[in-house]
Amino acid sequence: MSDSAETFTNIDAALTDVVEPGADASQASQIHLTAQHPLPYWLVNVPRNQWPATCPDFLKGLPDKNIEILATLDADYRRLNWDGVKDLVRTNDIGKFQRVPSDLRRYLEYMFYIKQKYGSVMDFVLTERLHWDADDLKPRGPAFEHDDDFKVLYNDWPYGLDREIVHLVIWTKFDLDEDPATGLLTPSMWKKIDDYIEKTFRSRISPDHIIWFKNWKSLKSIHALEHFHVMLYKPDRDFIADITHGDVPLVEKIAQGA
Template identity: 55%
Template sequence: MPHEELPFWLVNVPRGQWPAECPDFLRDVGEKDRRLIGTPDSDYKRLSWQEVQEIIRLNRVDLFHRVPSDLRKYRQYTHKLIKEYGSILNFIVRERLHWPDLKQKGAPFEYPEDIKILYNDWPYGVDDKIIHLVIWTKFILEEDPVTGDLTIKARKEIDDFVNKTFRSRVKPENVIWFKNWASLKSVHAVEHFHVMLYNPDIAFLEEITNGDVPMAAKVA
């Protein structure tokens, strides 16, 4: 049967594992996710480092997508987490950040205790040489109430941190950061921004993430 005739929830699933009906975790997904999940992995093109840089330069982070089969797994996993923990937020704070509370110790980026660097558990469909990290913070990164974009002060604070933490150890041209718009955040109430590194040293990643392993790898 040609894949175009398949319902979206059967695409990328081996025929022997086809469910009789649409799984619960896919029933309420939006049209955008239905379209992506219904795309064969073989038709999906991963973004190059140059394309990633251009997307961030244009502030079009809505153009980042997961590989179709990864998006399906992400939806399945988060559906399970919400049942077990009540929300993705509860899982992140308890199991990933291990923070007893979100009370900050000092000013933004002043204390390491207010920051945690982890892998993005379910990274976007980008070149395999691109490593996607999430920098979680107990402090707020100020946004302009009119534009919703970061203030000049907050942008400088982040850039200074990225320079000190990443660009001092990785070629500057191989480091880029961005912050999702509020409407695109999958986890609210815990502040965070994203750093992408091109072909970084594995030992550096081990050090900077304290040996973290993304959930996608653990589930796989």
């Protein structure tokens, strides 16, 4: 069997498994699937009885990277292991982090909804996740000296990583100073963050099970709110519940119908 035919067969078989008996196939019959014309990216990983007639607005005009991910079956996606995570961070190749295809679809749909309801993702995060007043974002003091100036939460839409990896985001009211020439953290800011990591995480978790990074400006989904990322391998879940004050990521809340 050719590669293209095998790909089509795998997609069709996966979708056939989720078709409910007696489901209306009128929409599906309008989409002609062949090995030469595989399933459009906006239908992959969607149960056949839920296929939209046209590409949803939240999936239009996407960059090639996202389209390639969305066109991949969840069953064919390979989660990144801990060594792979460390390699990407240490080589500053963080642009290669990506979400599980169906998670990416849900993420894009939710971001589309958020922008319509709140005006911007930043306004949503401030109001619903951080519970910070947009008119009171001035830090009380230097970096990490006041608990009110930063907050630790789950990454609401984590990357497609080993399920033993916990992805946290530390949001800050204070600036995370960068070198304007390189876009990288200044040495003094890097040390302040690493000292915080040492005090907060390395005292509780093996240093080899912790890694942190700050997104390049081009990769930030929320530009007006400073934040950096911490990934932990096999951490104590009670510790995570304590440091996040019992936070639950949005992706789990949505899955639970909250």
